Amino acid sequence: MTMTGKSRGSYAKTAGRRREILEAGIEVFANHGFRNGSLREIAERVGMSQAGLLHHFSNKNELLAGVLALRDERSVALVPIDGTPDIETIRGIVRVAEYNAEFAPGLVELHCVLSAEATAPEHPAHQYFLDRYTWVVGLMVDAFTNVQAAGQLVDGVEPASAARSLIALSDGLQVQWLLAPDTLDMAEELRRYLRPLFTIDF
């Protein structure tokens, strides 16, 4: 530890401030989208000026990148990504839905609003979402394929289709849940979709 007390103190403070800004960014971008969410509103939520915020992130796009990175960090924690993808990996998707509905509705809103906005090719998060869907669908394809190899997949179920549809279902349920949270249980609907696909208990 060669840092001076002074610089260590200010680094910690800065890292904490960055984190606060990112948290506020998640909320604001979730509410208004990226293009319509303003730096001023984010700054207000952490009690600083818009110019002050831009000391931590040099522009709006950079802040978006930070927000997306933080969001990834959290979501991925509930899906096992080390080792061979299998039925536990698929259960991970259900776990994320369960967790998000209960503890992180802001992340649901953020994903829903930004993924739609970012279908436009010139959107700053377009490539991010392309990569993300490639990754997560690919992960699920591997999981279903391995489940099939273990003889635990019902005949006629295509790993590629099941994977894609599981992710699509998860996304689509989010819209209806955000519109009327009390009328539906996302995790339960996902389980209902998945149960008939396996020869073993899910």
Added chain:
Amino acid sequence: MTMTGKSRGSYAKTAGRRREILEAGIEVFANHGFRNGSLREIAERVGMSQAGLLHHFSNKNELLAGVLALRDERSVALVPIDGTPDIETIRGIVRVAEYNAEFAPGLVELHCVLSAEATAPEHPAHQYFLDRYTWVVGLMVDAFTNVQAAGQLVDGVEPASAARSLIALSDGLQVQWLLAPDTLDMAEELRRYLRPLFTIDF
């Protein structure tokens, strides 16, 4: 027919102009969302000034209402809504997916972007989407229920869940399709979801 030639002529012209504006509105709101899509861009596309456009729609929200009404008019044509909802009604959803992918990608984009944006309670289209989901999910619940009464639904399938998930799946597939259209066939994935639910051919 008591109209003069003159007024008839100008009415027709106005109606045509309104329609052109709505078409352009679909494109622009699809690309940029409602809050971020500008009247100027819409006006430019039909070759008029922004102030000229506001002669036909007195403000931006009114234009949005017109756009949503036009969109409804088109989508509903492919789903039979008169008579008792049944398996044909469910086939209607697949038909819409098929039609939209081929002939109306703009409507897919519009739905995707606006429905996400409108999950915010203060969004001008919030109530519209609440009503729309209530209606379309309800229609599908009725359809599945009647299929069940006819003994054509596989045991254990819940009409309410199947209905909700069918709509969710359709919405979620749209996001992935907009991001990478060549990698997936929305109608085919819907059929793959539906086929195992019925005791008869789908």
Added chain:
DNA sequence: GTCTATAGAGGGATAGAC
């Protein structure tokens, strides 16, 4: 029915003081 001009609000980013 369409235009130009403009009011009035709000956005992102920069300069410079402290």
Added chain:
DNA sequence: GTCTATCCCTCTATAGAC
């Protein structure tokens, strides 16, 4: 590290000429 002040841009909506 944070602020105020400011620049310059874009937006919706209105006023008034043609």
